[in-house]
Amino acid sequence: MSSVPISQWPSEYKYSAPVAGDTEMVNVTIDGVEVQAPRGELLIKVAQDYGTYIPRFCYHERMKPVGMCRMCLVEVEGMRGLQISCATPVVEGMVVTTQSPDVKEAQDGVLEFLLINHPLDCPVCDRGGECPLQDQTLAFGPGESRFVEEKRHFEKPIPISDLVLLDRERCIQCGRCTRFAAEVAGDPLIDFGGRGSSTEVITYPGAPFSSYFSGNVVQICPVGALTARSYRFKARPWDLSAVETSCQSCSVGCRGVLDSASNRLVRFLGVDSEPVNHGWLCDKGRYGYEWVHAKDRLNIPLVARGGGLVPESWPQALELATSVIRDVFDKHGAKAIGVLGGAQGTNEDAYAWARLAKGVIGTDNVDAQLGDGLPAEVVIGMERATIADLDSARAIVLLGPDLKEELPVLYLRVRRAAVDLGVPLVDIGASNTGLTPYAQAVLRHLPGDPEAVTEKLAAALAGQPTRPDELRPLLEAIDKRALIQKEGPVVVVLGRSSVAEAADATVRAAAILAQAGISAKFLSALPTANVHGALDLGLAPGFLPGRVTLAAGRDELAKTWARVPEEQGLGAAKILANAAGGEIKLLVLLNCDPIADFPDGQLAKDALKNVEHVISLNSFTNESMRHADVVFPITVWGEQRGSISNIEGRVARLGRKITPDGSTMEPWRIATELAARLGHEMDLESFTEVQDEIAQVAPAFVGVDSKLISWARDGAVLPVADHAAEITLALSSLDQNKRSAGVSWEPIPTSGEDTPGNGAVPPAVISPPRPAQALYSWAKQAPERTAALADSYSLRLVASRTLYGNDLITTQSPSLARLATVTAQLRVNERERDRLGVADGEVVRVISSRSSIELPLVVDPSVPERVALVAINRDAPGASDLVDINESVTDLRIETLSKPVIKES
């Protein structure tokens, strides 16, 4: 034990035996079989990796052991009494017996104890049928009970949050939920209360367990004590059928298992993918499957007729769309056509639409980002980091949005790196985020003005002498970290912290770090589900599929595509401006709603009002499609197979669990249908054919064909030749030997069409080829600074997303809808409020160069002075009324509606 360096837990308040071993291998004998394992690894894990399952309740691979349940007792030669294998690190020469009579008796005893107060209401328990307590009782437990007294009683169930209910009678006090909340989520809102047999899980008075990660406790509870409102009594586990897939609530792409019963999605559980999500999901991802069944889903094509949108058959609707495209093309040329969106679909959708827009129609006015991201050349061309790089980073620099709100499971990973692994953390930004409390250096700046603090940081990280100032704790932490982690990149988590300022400022800060000689690597924090797949597959002006520019990829691609645009097209802001100005005649909206999503709402409205034609692909009606000629209803997540690319550029499999209601079509197929009607057969009949074509024509995707995608358990990071060693090839996605901590206890085998590898056995090793041509690399240059001077009478706007807003996933999923905040507020700190002399909650007039709206003012201590925060995923009036996309920042003047109340002193 003491041989494992204590510095493994640099956070000084952690008490545990080591969870991971060191690099030295030791010999351990388990039930007579000698095996090798890293010294210090926990015995229970070593045994499991070699096929011996030691029963357990409280132990969880992703949390520190507590030794509460006493189920995992084993005999260790030379140690007195039985030992808990969940907290016993292996050492050289250890001899372990896991099945002796004494061990069996102890296991039998623990189960008898656990059952004396357990209500045994299995027939009405959600866990019944996939319950570790049931399973282990069957395998290791007593056949009968000798307890004849009255069992413990509690009111049941009680809600501990809006999403989770607690049945204290069923609880076996394993402390998984409480440890998850405190250790993993950092939301210590549940704990134990009471003592002895009346020990119960409690919330604190007036403080529900309102964590963004509350659903994980339902998943890891070894009994049915914690249940999810969304799933209670919905199904019996044996009636479920499951498929592994990637979550698409945000761009982290957490791996999970999607369960359905009778063609209805009923549950989504995290799967433990080491490089991605460690088994966790955020509540939005977990419960956000419900929107798929929303009653307002579009399920038949619509066409404009008689002043409204009316149902139409697919052939007719496709014909109409084709004639609109042909008409505009013939009259005004390809440049009169703009394609927006595509960040919500699959890689196959993105590719087929890129091919249709650029390779068939010939327009480069294509943009998957709606003014809320970063320039494509930065995202595509920056030196990329993987999520796992966070664990071994020299330091992590946050230069982007509040990860807790926008990329929640990435927040967990960064938090773990900072808290458990001791990776120094820097928070650059205009206001506090969920990770601010964990940062060694907090560098605040006015919105739109990050350069000065970034330069200081870059200099300090590059080893230049700094004054003793706010960076000192950081440099000390880095020095301390260097004792165990000398090398390792500085990982910059890069994204847009606010859409009220131009992206240029962020790009300038990124360029400073990229040029600082600190081996900076960037991890994108653009949150939209598959925005990285869309960019990688050419849904950005100037780029072709596979991270190459028009010029670089033209010759190669011309072998497959009919044409490639001659010159670089426009980004979303210009496309909308040109649509508003009349140069663009047709807007194709790929599953997007610019009026709601574009930061400058007025521009989006003008564009859609003035543009002659709109073709919209979507799953719901929205404001932007009011002007559409044709609306195509599309197949969505859960209904569609394919692949996505996450923030790392990791290509991972999407599974299909249900057959869609009505007649929807996959977006990629709509593209091929339109292409065929425009006279270009794409010759793509299935999503695997699309994948194979991508692997063939898109340089960055070389090697990532349909076979690899289906074999790679955790997906494959591009370019795959650089990441080949990280790929785990698996026949069964939930491998028997590497049990998933995600799904109850035992892996749920996936079957049928989504069998990994589609039935083909993977090779023992893969040696993926390198791209034949150099991929695009960012020049690390940034546009000149044009920042406006700050006006001391005004507040500068930060407009960012929160997890639960007016977005479709939240509002269309009944479980989440109750958590949604849909009306905008102006959030300022107390001093600004006092300066204005208004009361908390009072409605004020907010004036920007763009317009004037009325919003309630709310005090928020996390907002610094001279800054005002308005969330963007809110119904109008809100941030998008205030933002002018052509301004570098958004300054606000606040006026009171009523006369200020003069307080008597």
Added chain:
Amino acid sequence: MAIEETRIVTKFLRDRPQDSWEYAVAREHNQAYSALEAALKRDPNELIEEVKTSGLRGRGGAGFSTGQKWSFLPAGVFPRYLAINADEGEPSTFKDHMLIEGDPHQLIEGTIISAFAIGAHHAFIYIRGEFALGTERLEAAVAEAYKNGYLGKDILGSGFDLELIVHQGAGCYIAGDETGLLSSLEGERAMPRIKPPFPAVQGLFAAPTVVNNVETISNIPHIVRKGGEWYASMGVNKSTGTRIFSVSGMVERPGNYEIELGMSFRDLIEGLAGGVRGGRPMQFFIPGGASAPWLLPEHLDEPLDMDRASELRTMLGSGSIMAFDDTVDPLLVSWRLARFFAHESCGKCTPCREGSSWIEKVLYRMTNGLGRPDDLDLLLDFGSNIVPGLNAPFAQTTICALGPSTMSHVVSLDRCFGAEIRARLQKDFDKRRSLEVTPA
């Protein structure tokens, strides 16, 4: 020869019951802090050796060698902490609160010397929440010690700094277990922690920590003053020195007696405490606090020796003795103890959490004439899943020793009164059956 106490740590407070806790009095009449002055001039390692030489063993319950415990701290790892266990929660134990109320300066002096010896610059006295007077006197004494330069920076010009914090518990037995105490000190629920890591390696705030009992630490100034050899010359075998025993139950003169270890139970109970009340015969006695297995009158001539107690399959534990005469129903005693443990189990580990209340329920029906013939065997059977082997010194399937304590009295029932109880259960059962209405 008269049977007498050997007063070392209780001498002063016995001699001046009216004001022994006052700083000026203690300084003038008890050389308070003179041992500290001497100790600060010595090498810390030498002090540890001195304590090792004394053979002093922990007075909190486990009886572990104090000097050895101090030398377990890993070299070169700082900060380190010293925590004094003043939680005294063991039923029938009431010696520490006398030491705290009567001679707080002795405890503080011992604490400072111990902290100096182990290189700690922060020490904590975790005092049981119910000890109102003790807290008051201790806090006043700590303030005096600060005022007079025995605490704080550069103590007596030695360059040694020490902050001493008195922390009141919130009232639970399990905060007396050393790791439970550390959790509680950190502001967490008092739940014991799995070992390893041991407190010596990762204790308070994950730093190396020594936890010692009040009485243990109160001995330190005397050992420093008179030497380890002197201390070791008292006592018997590996139980050196003196020890305070809280004698209670049905005896004529209940109270605290500080005696040289090695004295017999008979001399202590009959000689010093006046024997069983009213001259009644003794039925059994509990030698080491509620957690200790019971002994019978036939054991009265055994010596108070920690190792001998182990041979007798019990322990001297927290240093308290409860005597029971022949009017007492042993089942009632057992049930009452079971209730205590069921109430105080922290709920962390399954066998103790569930087992302790099951034991209580079964004993309740046994005590009240509702037992079943095989109830004692039932208890022993499922109880062996808390205490495999049922033999003291107890093995345990639990984290802390409270687990086995829940079974200690049951094991004693079987050992001391097994046959009678089984017969009684059968009789109760038969009687109940005879009352049942048999259908015609």
